[in-house]
Amino acid sequence: MNFTQSFRLAIKSLTTSKMRAILTMLGIIIGVGAVIVILSLGNGLTGMVQQQVDKLGINMIQAQFFGGTADRLPGPEDMYDMVEANADILTGVSPYLGVNAVVRHGSDKFDRTNLYGVSEVMYNAATGYTIDGEQLAKGRFVSYMDVERRGNICIIGAYLEQEAFDGDALGKQLSINGRPLTVVGVLKRNAELEMLPGSQDDQIYIPYTTALEIMGSRWVNLYIFTSTSGETADAGKRIIEAYLNDFFRTEDGMWDYFYITTMAEQANQINAMMGVAMGVLVAIAAISLLVGGIGIMNIMLVSVTERTREIGVRKSLGAKRKDIRSQFVIEAGTTSAIGGLLGIAFGCLLAKALEALLGGMLVASLGTSGITFNATPTLGAIGLSFGVSVGIGILFGYLPANKAAKLNPIDALRYD
Structure with a gap:
């Protein structure tokens, strides 16, 4: 029996008991949909951060002081002198x-x-x-x-x-x-x-x-510097850091109540935190896929039991173990693939609904104009979700398929 015939038999088996098929796919549908939504929201948030960085300028550097008195801090004129002395890297500074x-x-x-x-x-x-x-x-x-x-x-x-x-x-x-x-x-x-x-x-x-x-x-406890480009922002940070270290150096050591960061570093920190959060959420969503795989394995074991006589007849007519095994593996893979497609559709619709619902609130929380939130699922997320769903179906379907392949044809024909 070739793949096409096995696929047709799988579709026929699913359409024979539609409710059972839908319940079997439910875990896969929910899991794939959740993964699509989480990845879409993560991409949307990352896009917002990137828009903000592009808007504010990747060449921005912030230097902030956390203590001291006016006579223990560099003043605006000191900052201006430092910028002027390093005009090949730093283009300006604004006290804030x-x-x-x-x-x-x-x-x-x-x-x-x-x-x-x-x-x-x-x-x-x-x-x-x-x-x-x-x-x-x-x-x-x-x-x-x-x-x-x-x-x-x-x-x-x-x-x-x-x-x-x-x-x-x-x-x-x-x-x-x-x-x-x-x-x-x-x-x-x-x-x-x-x-x-x-x-x-x-x-x-x-x-x-x-x-x-x-x-x-x-x-003034906060200064905002600009460098010649995003590529020179790190060099600008090192210049500012070296100047402040020299300014605050004392016989007892170094008074280092200051913090310097570039816009690129802030964006990377935010993206890293979001990446961890998205990873945890995807892992949680993957539990639904695991449950869906167990559901597929369970229903395939039931199917093997129900079709024991059919398996015996096929073996008596010359079907080999690999033919029986491939039939049930293809059936399990087809079930999970259809569930994956339904999950992708569900996830895409839910992602767009959340984009419309949460977009305004997220933009408002960022507090600047001209930023948009786009939670459109990417082809990569869709492909990953579909591939995982099919893989889970094949993986969890192998045990029932192998059980069916090992059935003794005589015992199978006697099964009532």
Whole structure:
């Protein structure tokens, strides 16, 4: 009996008892569907991280301090001097301050607005984005002269423009801790997010020098550097690290309360964590495939018992052990293959449903515009799932097939 005949017999056997066939395939369907969904969601999350990296720039480097006082920290001028001395690797630096202050416009008070002190390096005119992924909708960003002169200017988010200025903020004034600032730019609204107090659209950028005056401080604990390219980011990190090590070196050793990381490292860390999580979830989903394989083995053992006389007749007519064995292995493989195809269809539909359901929430949690979540299953995931499902069917179907092949034809013909 050739493969085609064995396949037709397998299909006939499955259609004879449809409910039993569906229940047999159920574990395979659920397992394959779960694997498809998990891999699709993992790919979607990885894609979001990559989009964010591409948007912010793979050449970004962050240096953060975790303690000390102003006289024990390098100041902005020190950072600028270091960048200038290594202009072949580093292209700019922006101090980045979170400002704790009260924002007012007339009698309105905005106490949940996020305020940041930055330099002109924060905005890349070539890409049209700030380092943290915001776009300008109107006006301009902080300039070099604003920083040098401690300019009383600000760039505000779409929420603040709408709530405080009825959508027309350019040239108008608001106050931060009583200091009047003129609005010179408005950020583009994050379309994926609802405009709420304290949201991504409720923020203000001001020159970091102005921010330091408002706060009455000389201490900056976070700097954002840019390198000439993504390839030179690691070299830039080493330069910054060496400078800070020298700056903090003392007779007692090295004061190392700082942390330096590149955008590529952050992306790799996130992807590594997601990879581990996805691996664990896939392993859990694989349990369903194992259960499905056991179900196939069980039903094939029952089938061998039910068709004992048929096996005896075939052997008496000259069928060899390999013919009987291949027939039942093909039947088990066909069962798991059909279950795998149904599982792929189920998984693809569920993945797209979750994409529509979770996409907005995931984008909102990332907090930047222009990022999309795409959970479309890849051909690799589909091929892997289908191959595993067929393999499990053949593996678990071999024992019943081997049992059928070893039946004594005389005993089989006597079986009632």
